[in-house]
Amino acid sequence: MAREFEDHCWKDVIDADTIAIYQAYRRQTYVGDNPAVLAIDLYNKAYQGGNRPVREVDREFPGSCGEHAWKALPLTQKLFAAARRARVPVIYTTRHVDTGGVQSTNRAMGRQRDDIYDIKAELAPQPGELVIYKERASGFFGTPLIAHLQQQRINSLIICGESTSGCVRASAVDAYSHGYHVVLVEECCFDRSALSHKVNLFDLHHKYADVMHIDEVIAQLSATSPAVKKAS
Amino acid sequence: MAREFEDHCWKDVIDADTIAIYQAYRRQTYVGDNPAVLAIDLYNKAYQGGNRPVREVDREFPGSCGEHAWKALPLTQKLFAAARRARVPVIYTTRHVDTGGVQSTNRAMGRQRDDIYDIKAELAPQPGELVIYKERASGFFGTPLIAHLQQQRINSLIICGESTSGCVRASAVDAYSHGYHVVLVEECCFDRSALSHKVNLFDLHHKYADVMHIDEVIAQLSATSPAVKKAS
């Protein structure tokens, strides 16, 4: 099941010299102990305009990830189902509509619908699942996420969502800094730019996280008996 | 003096569609008020093996940025000189040799010379300049940097150093999250991978920071009378 360390979406953009330079990072990837899924910014805004190229939806719906969001949607549903079967918590991030001037990035924003920061219905939190409201890119910055992780004895994170080059990356770097083992699910992360998606996953895989394919992650989640997992 | 918003090193790797999607981020770039230079990880390790391609120096000196480090060196000296003339503080980050297991990235490391984390002599801190010791990628994580910035009434940062895709990026994202205006000096940031360098600067420029050319930054620093600067 385990694939080659560099068998990922960045293969067509990273050259051989760079792969050679980064050889020292090769290692076995794995889902860590006592994991939680951290689902970054899977709100309606990312899907607006439908399953079409970003360039097309962007005119009317700035911030939409278009076809990249829609392609990841059924796979993310699968990921959540596998996590819940294994009693692995699913934790969401989103933002409040109006946060008084502190924005997660520099982008100019016009008026917005009221529900654009609601989690997409197909991926909606189940009763009791935690939703973290943030104002910055990282799910850790300016939020009590770290306290909830500690109280739930979470020791590792499985991160998915958008955008790979924005809030996913910032959250993954912060998770690593705080001492968590981090997995990024390649097919469940998405971005508006294909190149940024690939290069950011490459950076993260070598420096801070294990980028894994969804089939590998689901297989490891399924192999995890909840009873054993919670023996800590 | 001000150049076109996308007139940067990433021009040859970012396609027209992506540039179009990111139009909403266009704005005037500038050095903010009450700045400090934040010089990330300009330690000996980055220069080991000399002014040669990374692929060549990497065999003997893992972690060296080779020719990219050496190309940025005289320009970084210029930047520091301009900052000191304008009485803009220069703040350095580096790391202790042994940090008991908390590493800034996942890379396997062998035994190391004792002075590899000393700041390169040509760029050495002057008496009284602050050096922040960190264990993670970001200069903010696990350090008292934020307290020093507040006590010195620093309101914006001019970031340079290495690596663009590692500690520079993590520090820039954290600076933005904390509410600072951030400038990245394109010619004074460097990386082991040219593509990661370019794509990370592209990401940062659009989401979190103003990537500026060194001539623009030095011109704005020179125009800043220290007396006027502190009136903001």
Place this chain on the structure above:
Amino acid sequence: MAREFEDHCWKDVIDADTIAIYQAYRRQTYVGDNPAVLAIDLYNKAYQGGNRPVREVDREFPGSCGEHAWKALPLTQKLFAAARRARVPVIYTTRHVDTGGVQSTNRAMGRQRDDIYDIKAELAPQPGELVIYKERASGFFGTPLIAHLQQQRINSLIICGESTSGCVRASAVDAYSHGYHVVLVEECCFDRSALSHKVNLFDLHHKYADVMHIDEVIAQLSATSPAVKKAS
């Protein structure tokens, strides 16, 4: 106007030896530059049961500060009015009713009315004023407060609210740690325990903050022309 350094409410509980030991902390107290008022947890819950001894209101309204809250109320209105006249921002903290298990202290809590964490009407935020929602004692922990302070170029804080020995103390210590000059307005801080109130103000005054009387604070705010204030 300036009173003696130890001329405060703790005079009747701190003995002469301790005052002698703490002499090294004596200094001029002052409202810092570019201040904001940070109003801690001035929500309805603190006033429930009315202007009566805590011991009496506590049976029905656990968490109420009773007479101590009511005594501080008109003075806090005066403080806010003086701040707004001087164009000093007033920033509030409170909490959401349900925070999924992360509590600010260990106290067991029963069912609660829906508006208990609304700011008391007499002290309500004016349009545009910032309200920070927190889950822990400190207004800095797990909130984006630091980013808002930096973006508004706030360099010092004037703290009031409750409880002195809980959220006020935790917020003041964190403000000091982050590099802010901190003033505590003695008459506008309150607690359920008189001794804890006094000893915590004593601790804070000597280690982290300037405890000042409301007349001193209002005088310094009034002397501050908004135009001059921003020249600092």
Place this chain on the structure above:
Amino acid sequence: MAREFEDHCWKDVIDADTIAIYQAYRRQTYVGDNPAVLAIDLYNKAYQGGNRPVREVDREFPGSCGEHAWKALPLTQKLFAAARRARVPVIYTTRHVDTGGVQSTNRAMGRQRDDIYDIKAELAPQPGELVIYKERASGFFGTPLIAHLQQQRINSLIICGESTSGCVRASAVDAYSHGYHVVLVEECCFDRSALSHKVNLFDLHHKYADVMHIDEVIAQLSATSPAVKKAS
């Protein structure tokens, strides 16, 4: 073994009304799972001038805790021995001699001996034990402590050291905020002021931590088989 919830050193200073008000906090105290000992600022400075009243040693050695430090010394040695027998990590905090202007409190300090921030020899770290260097009161602020705790799968802390009303309190509040179960060992915490010591332990016991007697803590540590404890 377990004593009454209020059977602690504050009995002679907290009045009956206050005890009544705080009844809602009564609960079973305990050493949490996967603990570490966090030993706050047990450096030479605290012991200078010897086993004499603080008032006497303070003239020559400002910052010394005098007899309070010396009384806690053999008990702290016992605590460390019990922890090491149970394979519970001991983590120390101290500070660098010169930290460029960021101080943990407001106290004016003169010139200092070079070894005043070395851990007292009788309590010295054993090889491999972690020492955290901090510039502020809390062991969490501006340090990578949180990352080390997470990497070692620490879930609770047993805090001792000095001063109760300064760095111990700040560290305990931050530990609670981050989601850790916190125990304070009454006999191994000390302060320069007896009243501040008592009232701060009272505050912490009711709001953030379990203040326990050293015999209770050692009994619980001894009952913990390392093999079972590390089954997580």
